[in-house]
Each structure stands twice: as structure tokens, then as C-alpha cells.
Amino acid sequence: xxxxxxxxxxxARTVALCRPQVVAAYPITPQTHIxxxxxxxxxxxxxxxxxxxVESEFSAASVALGAAAAGSRAYTASASQGIMLMSEVLxxxxxxxxxxVMTCANRSVGGPLNIWNDQQDSMAVRDSGWIQLYCADNQExxxxxxxxxxxxxxxxxxxxxxxxxxxxxxxxxxxxxxxxEEVDAFLPPYAFSRSLDxxxxxxxGTLVTPEHFSEVRHAHHxxxxxxxxxxxxxxxxxxxxxGRSGGALLESSGPADATVGVLTIxxxxxxxxxxxxxxxxxxxxxxxKLRCFRPFPAAAIRAACxxxxxxxVVERALSPGSGGIVxxxxxxxxxxxxxxxxxxxxxxxxxxxxxxxxxxPRLLEADxxxxxxSVFDVDVSRLAPEDQ
Amino acid sequence: xxxxxxxxxxxxxxxxxxxxxxxxVERPVHHHRNAPCHVACPAGEDAQAYLASLEESGPRAxxxxxxxxxxxxxxxxxxxxxxxxxxxxxxxYDESISIHNVERFLGDEALRHGWDYPGIxxxxxxxxxxxxxxxxxxxxxxxxxxxLGHPVTVFDKLPVAGGTLRTxxxxxxxxxxxxxxxxxxxxxxxxxxxxxxxxxRDVSLAxxxxxxxxxxxxxxxQVGRAWSVDGVTPSDLHPGISQLQEWIAVGAAPEARxxxxxxxGNTAMDMARVMRRAGTKEVHVITHxxxxxxxxxxxxxxxxxxxxxxxxxxxxxxxxEHRGVHRLILRGExxxxxxxxHMKKMVQENGRLKRIAFEGTETVLxxxxxxxxxxxxxxxxxxxxxxAKGRDYLQADELGRVFQHPKLYTGGDARGDRGTVxxxxxxxxxxxxxxxxxxxxxxxxxxVKSQPIGIERLNLNYFEHAPAPEEKVLPVEDRGxxxxxxxxxxxxxxxxxAVRCFSCGNCFACDNCWTLCxxxxxxxxxxxxxxxxxxxxxxxxxxxxxxxxxxxPCGFIEMEPEG
Numbered sequence: 031x032x033x034x035x036x037x038x039x040x041x042a043r044t045v046a047l048c049r050p051q052v053v054a055a056y057p058i059t060p061q062t063h064i065x066x067x068x069x070x071x072x073x074x075x076x077x078x079x080x081x082x083x084v085e086s087e088f089s090a091a092s093v094a095l096g097a098a099a100a101g102s103r104a105y106t107a108s109a110s111q112g113i114m115l116m117s118e119v120l121x122x123x124x125x126x127x128x129x130x131v132m133t134c135a136n137r138s139v140g141g142p143l144n145i146w147n148d149q150q151d152s153m154a155v156r157d158s159g160w161i162q163l164y165c166a167d168n169q170e171x172x173x174x175x176x177x178x179x180x181x182x183x184x185x186x187x188x189x190x191x192x193x194x195x196x197x198x199x200x201x202x203x204x205x206x207x208x209x210x211e212e213v214d215a216f217l218p219p220y221a222f223s224r225s226l227d228x229x230x231x232x233x234x235g236t237l238v239t240p241e242h243f244s245e246v247r248h249a250h251h252x253x254x255x256x257x258x259x260x261x262x263x264x265x266x267x268x269x270x271x272x273g274r275s276g277g278a279l280l281e282s283s284g285p286a287d288a289t290v291g292v293l294t295i296x297x298x299x300x301x302x303x304x305x306x307x308x309x310x311x312x313x314x315x316x317x318x319k320l321r322c323f324r325p326f327p328a329a330a331i332r333a334a335c336x337x338x339x340x341x342x343v344v345e346r347a348l349s350p351g352s353g354g355i356v357x358x359x360x361x362x363x364x365x366x367x368x369x370x371x372x373x374x375x376x377x378x379x380x381x382x383x384x385x386x387x388x389x390x391p392r393l394l395e396a397d398x399x400x401x402x403x404s405v406f407d408v409d410v411s412r413l414a415p416e417d418q
Numbered sequence: 419x420x421x422x423x424x425x426x427x428x429x430x431x432x433x434x435x436x437x438x439x440x441x442x443v444e445r446p447v448h449h450h451r452n453a454p455c456h457v458a459c460p461a462g463e464d465a466q467a468y469l470a471s472l473e474e475s476g477p478r479a480x481x482x483x484x485x486x487x488x489x490x491x492x493x494x495x496x497x498x499x500x501x502x503x504x505x506x507x508x509x510x511y512d513e514s515i516s517i518h519n520v521e522r523f524l525g526d527e528a529l530r531h532g533w534d535y536p537g538i539x540x541x542x543x544x545x546x547x548x549x550x551x552x553x554x555x556x557x558x559x560x561x562x563x564x565x566l567g568h569p570v571t572v573f574d575k576l577p578v579a580g581g582t583l584r585t586x587x588x589x590x591x592x593x594x595x596x597x598x599x600x601x602x603x604x605x606x607x608x609x610x611x612x613x614x615x616x617x618x619r620d621v622s623l624a625x626x627x628x629x630x631x632x633x634x635x636x637x638x639x640q641v642g643r644a645w646s647v648d649g650v651t652p653s654d655l656h657p658g659i660s661q662l663q664e665w666i667a668v669g670a671a672p673e674a675r676x677x678x679x680x681x682x683g684n685t686a687m688d689m690a691r692v693m694r695r696a697g698t699k700e701v702h703v704i705t706h707x708x709x710x711x712x713x714x715x716x717x718x719x720x721x722x723x724x725x726x727x728x729x730x731x732x733x734x735x736x737x738x739e740h741r742g743v744h745r746l747i748l749r750g751e752x753x754x755x756x757x758x759x760h761m762k763k764m765v766q767e768n769g770r771l772k773r774i775a776f777e778g779t780e781t782v783l784x785x786x787x788x789x790x791x792x793x794x795x796x797x798x799x800x801x802x803x804x805x806a807k808g809r810d811y812l813q814a815d816e817l818g819r820v821f822q823h824p825k826l827y828t829g830g831d832a833r834g835d836r837g838t839v840x841x842x843x844x845x846x847x848x849x850x851x852x853x854x855x856x857x858x859x860x861x862x863x864x865x866v867k868s869q870p871i872g873i874e875r876l877n878l879n880y881f882e883h884a885p886a887p888e889e890k891v892l893p894v895e896d897r898g899x900x901x902x903x904x905x906x907x908x909x910x911x912x913x914x915x916a917v918r919c920f921s922c923g924n925c926f927a928c929d930n931c932w933t934l935c936x937x938x939x940x941x942x943x944x945x946x947x948x949x950x951x952x953x954x955x956x957x958x959x960x961x962x963x964x965x966x967x968x969x970x971p972c973g974f975i976e977m978e979p980e981g
Contacts, residue, residue, distance in 0.1 A: 126425035186424065224427050234427040237436055242422045249424070 032204035037168040037193065040205050041107075041133060042067030044172045046077035047213040048131075048179050050105040052097035054082040054090045058112040059145045060195035061135035065107060087112035091119035091132075098123070098130040099234055101225030103179065105130065109195055110137035113151040117158065120188075124159030125250065126235050129182035129222070130189075131175065136296065136346070137195040138381040146382020147195040149296060153347040153355050159250050161189040161257055162324040163276075166299040168193075168203045170276045174321075176213055177264040177276070183220045184264075185257045192323075194297040194346075196382070208272055216271055254325040261322055277319060279327035282334040284316035289339040291316040291371065292393065293331075295323065295356055298344055298378065298385055305390030315394070320356065328363035335364060338371035342393050344406075348377045353403030361401070374398035376406040383407070434959070438937065442962030444977040446931075448949050451923030451973065454870035455517055458505035461488040461558075461843040462865070465502050465517045466924055468524065473916035473926075477909070480916075481524040482536045488843050489561040489607070490554060492529055492600050493583060495522025496592050496904070498840045499723040507873040507922050513886035515915050516907065523912040529599045535607050537565050542608065544568035545857045548630035549609075550617055553581020554839045555830025556636030557601075558846025559853075560609045566854040570608075571630070573615040579605055582638050582831065583839065585663045588688055589900040591726075618800025632825055632853045635804070635812060636846065639794035639831040643810070645680070647743055653751035658689040658791030669899075671696035674787035678702045678756050680743055681791035682720030683837070687727055689791055690735040695899050702783055703730070703737045706761045706773050717771075718763075721837065729903060732894050742773070744780055746788065755784045796832050810834060816864050818849035827853055871923035875973035880928070884918050887911035925951040925974045931966035940966055 035043070041064050045053070055065045071077035080097070084090045090106045098104040108116060113134060123130060134152045138144040152162060161181060165171040171193045178189035193199055224232065238246055258279065265278040290313055294302060299319040306315065318334050335341055341364075343357040352358065357375030364370040376398065379385040398404065410418050453466035463484060472480035484491050495518050506514035544567040549556040552574035560570040578584065579601045583592060605611050615621050617637070626633050642657020656672070662685060665671045677698050679690050682705030693701045708714050710724040720727060731737060740761050747755035760779035763771045795810035804823060805812060811834025813821045820826040829845025830836055836845065852862035890905030897903055931940045932953055939960035944952050967975040
């Protein structure tokens with residue numbers, strides 16, 4: 031029976047169902063409700079874990095790292111500047127191949143200060159070596175969080191579940207929460223193979239000299255590439271158990287003969303689905319929802335784009351001076367196709383800018399530069415004169 | 419090749435595969451440097467070493483360390499002018515270690531417990547050596563020759579040993595029971611002592627040289643230097659040294675209401691104090707040089723020990739510094755006064771200072787005695803041509819070998835430029851080492867002393883401020899002819915001094931290097947350490963950060979560039 035739950039509340043309950051032994055987090059908008067709800071569950075005795083209140087995101091990530099290295103299932107959550115502050119630790123967690131799960135309640139990164147949603151924060155740490163899964167709605171956030179623990183523990187790689195701030199975290203939806211039995215069946219108790227144990231001491235994160243560092247990076251990259259199979263398997267197995275799929279690496283919808291495609295990442299997918307009904311297009315359109323950004327599923331993207339002549343990549347972050355982060359990577363992936371589609375690339379909904387339904391027809395009508403990139407919907411009159 | 423673990427985890431000790439020592443551009447090394455007290459000691463005592471022994475193993479071990487250089491610590495601890503304390507780095511921090519008092523304490527402990535000298539072999543089958551003069555130089559030479567395995571015979575004109583220690587140092591500075599017991603022990607160390615032997619009367623130098631392959635001459639300076647003012651001398655003139663000797667031997671001092679003693683050395687000061695004790699109301703000391711004190715350059719100060727000058731002034735002796743005798747005022751042949759004049763320093767053309775009378779500064783002192791104490795010379799009798807005509811002293815190289823007489827050695831006052839007991843002991847020790855080398859067919863080499871370690875090389879953050887011990891001193895009104903003025907320090911005070919010692923240039927096992935090394939590259943081991951410390955550097959892993967050298971309180975660790 032579906033429950034009407036705020037996204038953050040649902041995520042807190044989902045985290046509790048996954049039974050991490052240690053949670054360490056520091057509040058930041060728009061992640062705060064997740065942590066608040068977890069602490070309430072702990073205080074109410076519903077959720078048995080060591081909840082560590084820390085003084086900063088750096089410590090939050092460090093505590094989670096230490097706990098995971100000592101063999102605990104660990105969890106943290108953050109956003110925006112918090113992700114920036116813990117970024118050093120994020121690289122360490124991944125580089126040390128310590129499995130854990132965190133939620134990124136996606137928010138823009140200052141300055142200037144902006145507390146609203148885009149995906150610049152998780153995109154900024156895309157090279158940290160974490161698996162990154164982007165959720166299109168809150169049901170997916172629930173299911174992905176559960177799957178994330180299994181992926182992390184099987185690959186010994188940390189997983190970041192990215193959930194659009196406010197749009198998902200602060201929105202009430204009817205949601206299916208799995209039972210504890212279902213989750214326990216999917217996530218058996220975990221034993222970390224290199225757990226810190228005072229009786230059998232080891233050092234982790236020791237010095238690695240130039241003789242070995244290339245091998246370290248090679249091994250990490252290979253592990254990420256191999257994780258694609260685990261991500262697909264986790265989604266498949268979860269679907270068998272719960273009847274719901276998040277789409278594994280990506281999900282493609284629309285007619286098979288479509289020649290125009292729109293690729294999105296995160297919650298914009300839902301808006302576009304709604305818009306397709308509201309604004310029927312003159313030609314068939316294929317909607318591609320990219321769920322897995324790291325590892326980057328190049329082969330799956332090429333398969334999803336088969337037959338397309340035109341692809342519009344819509345994303346919620348950018349690499350200033352370069353263009354769209356997702357767009358550029360998609361272009362690179364498609365470049366090996368015999369007849370790749372023309373790719374247009376737009377950044378939308380930056381810093382909480384509204385993404386209305388009529389974005390869909392405007393995107394299709396836009397005559398974007400092929401191979402180019404622009405921030406969509408810029409009102410030049412709002413710029414300082416010298417920047418117009 | 420080492421295989422990598424996932425996430426670069428490592429089992430204990432596996433990180434030892436990474437030899438981080440290859441990163442090093444400088445390496446720490448243990449470097450023993452001589453402490454300033456050691457370098458400054460004319461007798462060659464290593465005070466730092468015996469203070470360390472005192473702290474680590476107690477008084478007997480400390481005394482044994484001490485007598486490896488100087489067999490007479492109960493004597494030198496009392497009479498030495500202790501340049502070690504002037505040199506002591508601690509003096510620039512709060513107060514110098516009271517080294518002379520620790521030395522005296524150890525010497526007295528040895529006498530009290532009857533400790534025997536260590537390190538004297540029972541079997542002494544080296545070549546025999548004769549020593550002329552049982553003063554500090556001769557006895558030190560004899561003692562070190564015994565240690566080196568030589569039979570030694572000591573000749574002296576007096577019935578007992580001690581030389582100048584006995585004949586010219588008043589009891590209030592050196593009590594006779596202390597001297598007697600110190601002499602008793604050193605004679606018992608294994609040397610043959612032939613008393614009542616006057617060189618040239620009872621035994622000749624030629625006879626000695628015929629019987630002994632090497633002879634050490636330690637005659638001291640027993641004769642007062644001739645003195646007059648423009649050829650004029652009073653009829654009843656006696657030099658200070660002989661009057662001092664007479665007073666010490668039989669208690670006779672010249673009767674005088676007022677006296678002028680000429681000279682600024684220890685004989686002058688002793689004589690002045692003796693005259694005060696003998697009842698002379700006015701005792702004037704007239705010296706070209708300055709009263710020692712802070713800021714007075716060493717070259718300009720009276721040669722007497724500062725402590726003795728201070729105590730003499732306390733006892734009422736009037737010191738006229740920078741003054742010379744211009745004229746004797748005689749009635750008949752008797753002195754009724756001296757005219758003294760300010761002596762001015764003038765730089766000569768050759769750059770040396772010369773003192774000249776400052777005309778117009780003449781003043782008259784009414785005295786009925788003048789006692790010259792302007793230096794002593796070697797007694798010529800029995801030395802023949804060894805003491806060249808026109809010379810007052812024996813000429814020798816730095817090993818003590820008399821010029822042109824390679825089988826004769828000398829040391830102490832007879833060299834003319836010494837003048838202290840400690841220097842005599844040092845001369846005796848060096849001459850013994852040189853004679854030994856000579857006799858076993860090795861070319862003797864002079865001692866090389868490294869530069870003393872300066873206070874800037876120490877890390878003073880590890881030392882707490884603490885005062886020097888207060889010594890009991892007899893009040894002026896209680897001072898007499900025999901009772902010792904200085905009271906020494908207690909065992910507890912001596913132990914506190916050992917703790918105060920900075921241990922300059924020498925490890926005292928504080929564990930700083932071992933504790934603070936960020937790479938665990940200082941290994942604590944007494945088994946493997948070969949340099950007397952508790953530590954070895956593990957150069958496989960030491961990155962050369964220098965923290966150990968920086969945090970070593972003693973300056974014992976130095977950073978050297980990697981070759």
C-alpha cells in the first residue's frame with residue numbers, strides 16, 4: 031500500500047531498512063530533512079545505529095569512512111558546499127575501495143550563494159571514483175538506495191545516490207516502501223574483506239610510490255567499468271523482488287522509429303513525460319533517462335540512440351568554458367557510431383530555475399547549434415550591461 | 419616486485435618494503451662534541467662525563483671517571499680557579515654548574531670511603547721512569563705512567579709528598595688532612611717515593627738518566643724572582659714565596675704594622691692574607707693589573723684566582739690596581755714607605771701593550787715592610803745545563819719534551835707559563851702519555867681537542883631554570899689560620915648539579931629523537947648502539963626531516979648532507 035511521504039522522509043526510512051550500523055552527517059539544505067528524519071528514527075528506537083553528530087561534512091565523510099573501513103555498513107548525506115568540503119574524503123573513500131552509500135540532495139554550488147537545485151555539486155566530484163546513480167523520482171530514490179548498498183558491497187566501490195534537491199527531497203508523493211524482510215533478503219549482513227581489526231592490525235591508505243600508482247588508478251578504473259554488470263544485476267534482482275525497476279543504466283521510452291531523442295538526467299524526466307502528453311509533437315520522440323553517470327555507460331547510450339538523427343541532451347550543470355558535462359560525454363560516446371545523431375546540448379533549471387512543461391516543445395523547436403552548447407532560456411536583459 | 423593490495427592496505431611491517439630513506443638529502447648523525455667544561459679544563463677532566471656518571475651510576479662511578487684524568491680531585495676541587503665554570507654553557511642560561519664543588523665532593527667521598535684508583539695494572543712491566551718532584555705535575559705524571567704500565571720512582575727533597583700544594587698553599591684553602599690523605603692514596607697507587615732526595619746533592623740527573631730511560635722533571639718554581647727598584651733593595655728584603663713557605667711550615671710571619679706586597683698573583687694574595695692573619699693592620703697589594711670582575715678583559719686582570727682576590731678584599735686587604743712602585747722610601751737601609759704611581763697602558767709599535775708610569779699620579783704609602791711577590795723561578799741547583807743560562811724556566815714542546823733533551827720531560831710551574839695546579843696535572847698526564855708512546859716506539863702526538871659545542875647548538879626548551887647550589891662560606895670574622903673557608907656542597911646538591919648539566923654534545927638518553935621521529939626511524943637499542951647512546955638511525959626509512967636534530971637537547975645529533 032502506497033504511503034504519502036516527503037522524499038526526504040522516505041529516504042530516511044529506506045536508509046533505516048538497509049540497516050547501516052553507522053550514520054554520520056551534517057545538515058545542509060536541501061539534505062537536512064533526510065538527516066532529521068534519520069535522527070528521529072534513531073531517537074524513537076525504530077532504527078538501531080550509531081548516529082554520529084559531527085561538526086562538518088569533512089568529519090561526516092571521515093567518520094563514515096572509518097566506520098566502513100572497520101566493517102560497518104555506513105551512510106552519509108550532503109549537498110552543495112558540503113560535497114565540496116568532503117571532497118577530499120570522497121576521493122579517499124573511493125581510492126581506498128571502501129564500500130558505502132551516500133545521498134547527494136543535488137544543489138547548486140556557490141558562489142554566488144544559491145540554495146536551490148541543480149546538479150553542479152555531484153558533477154564536481156564525478157572524477158572522485160564513486161559510482162553515481164541519478165534518480166528521476168522518489169520511488170527510484172528509494173529503490174536505488176537499497177540497490178546501492180548491494181552494488182557497493184559487491185564491487186567494493188562507494189555509491190552516490192543523486193536526488194534533485196527540493197524537487198524530490200521536499201515533495202510529497204505516494205510511495206511504496208519495501209518491507210524489512212524484502213530488504214533483508216536483498217541485503218544480507220555484510221563483512222568487509224579488509225575490515226580494520228585491532229586483533230589483526232592492518233594499515234589502510236599507505237603510501238603508494240610511483241612504481242605502483244598507475245596500477246592503482248588502472249585497477250580503480252577497471253573496477254568501475256566492471257561495476258556496470260553489477261548495477262544491471264542489482265536492478266534486475268530488485269525488480270524480481272519488488273516488481274519495480276529504476277532502469278539500471280538508462281531507460282529509453284518512446285516509439286522505436288523515432289528519429290528525435292531527448293536525453294535527460296534526474297527529475298526533469300518526469301516533467302518531460304508529462305509534457306509529452308500536454309504537447310504532442312509532430313514527429314515521434316524518444317525519451318532517454320540516464321540513471322548511471324559513473325561508470326559512464328557508453329555502449330548502452332549508443333544502443334539507446336540507434337536510429338536517431340537528432341539528440342537533445344538536457345542537463346542541470348555545466349563545465350564553464352567547455353559546455354555540458356553530460357552532453358560532451360554523450361557526444362564522445364556516440365562518435366564511434368557509424369551514423370551518430372546530431373547532438374544539441376542545453377543546461378536547464380540551474381540554481382532552481384523552474385522547468386515548466388512548455389520547456390519540451392521549446393527544446394524541440396530550438397534551433398541549437400549542432401555540436402554546441404548553451405544555457406537555455408537566458409534573459410540577456412537581466413545581465414549586467416558589460417556582460418550582455 | 420611487490421604486489422599491490424586493493425586500496426593499498428598493508429599488513430604490519432609490509433610498508434617496510436618502501437625504503438623511504440632514498441628520499442633523504444640530509445642524514446642525521448650522532449656527533450660527540452666536547453663540552454666547553456672539558457675543553458676548558460687544564461687538567462683534561464671531562465666534567466660533563468663525570469656529571470653524567472654521577473646521575474646515572476652514583477658518586478663512585480663519577481669519581482672513577484674523574485680520576486681517569488686527574489688523580490687529585492679533593493685538591494683541585496678546592497684550589498682550582500675552575501675555568502670549566504667560566505666556559506660552562508649553562509652560565510649563559512642561568513648559572514654555571516658548580517663543577518669545582520662537584521669535583522671536591524667526589525674527591526672527599528673517595529677519601530671518606532677509601533676508594534682505590536681504578537685502572538692501574540698490577541703487572542707493570544714497561545720501562546721505568548724517574549720523576550723529580552712530588553708536586554702536582556710530578557705526581558700526575560707518575561700516576562698516569564702507572565696506569566700505562568710503567569714502574570715509577572718519585573724523588574723529592576722534602577720528607578713528604580705534595581710539593582707546592584704543601585709548601586705554598588695556606589691551610590684555610592687546602593686543609594692538611596685532605597692533602598695528606600690524597601697524598602697517601604696516590605703514593606699507595608704503586609709508585610716508589612724517595613724522600614729527602616735533593617737533586618744535585620743526593621742524586622744527580624746523570625745518575626737518574628743512567629738508570630731510567632725517561633726522566634720527568636717537576637721541580638716547580640721555588641725561588642722568588644730577584645727584585646729591586648732601580649737597583650735599590652731594603653736590607654731586610656725577603657721574597658713573598660719564601661715568607662709564605664716559612665709561615666706555612668713553621669707559622670712565622672714578619673712582624674709589621676703595615677706592609678706593601680708587590681705583585682698580582684696567587685703568592686701575593688696568599689701572602690697578603692697570611693699577613694692579615696699574622697696581625698698586620700694595613701696590608702697593601704700593589705699590582706699593574708686590574709681587580710678581576712665583570713667586563714674586565716682577561717689579559718688585563720691580575721693573574722690571581724678571582725675567588726682569592728675577592729676573599730682577600732673581604733678580609734681587609736687593600737688592592738691598588740693599575741699601580742707600580744716608583745720609588746722606595748728608605749731610612750737608612752730600612753723601608754719606611756713606597757711611592758706608587760698609576761701605570762698606563764700604551765700600545766707599542768709592535769702592537770703589544772706596555773705599561774708606563776703616568777707622571778704626576780705619584781702617591782706615598784707609609785709601610786714598614788715591602789714583600790715582592792713578582793714571580794718565582796726554577797731552582798737551578800742540580801739541573802746543570804738543562805736550564806740554560808739566562809733562562810728562568812725549562813723550555814719544552816707541547817708534549818713536555820725538554821728542548822735538546824728528548825729523554826727528559828717536564829711540566830707544571832717549571833715551564834714558566836703555567837701557574838695553576840690544574841695545568842700541572844694536565845702537563846703530567848700529557849707527558850706520561852708522550853713518554854709511554856716514546857718508550858714503546860711510537861711517535862707521540864699532541865692531544866687534539868675539538869671545538870667546544872656552543873649554546874646555540876642546544877635546545878634550551880628542554881631545560882628548566884634552576885639556581886646553582888649555595889656553598890657554606892666561613893664569615894670573615896671567623897676566618898683563621900687553619901679552618902677551611904669554603905664548606906663544599908652536600909650529596910644532594912651534587913646530584914642536583916648533575917641534573918642541571920646540559921650534557922653539551924653528549925647524549926643523555928632523553929628519548930626525544932626516538933619519541934619524535936615521524937618515521938619511527940630512530941631505533942632504541944642498547945645492544946646495537948655502538949656509540950654509547952641508546953639509539954641507532956634506521957637509514958632505510960629516515961627521510962632526513964631533521965626533527966631529531968632539532969629536538970635533541972644536547973646538540974648530539976647533526977644533519978650532514980647526503981654524499
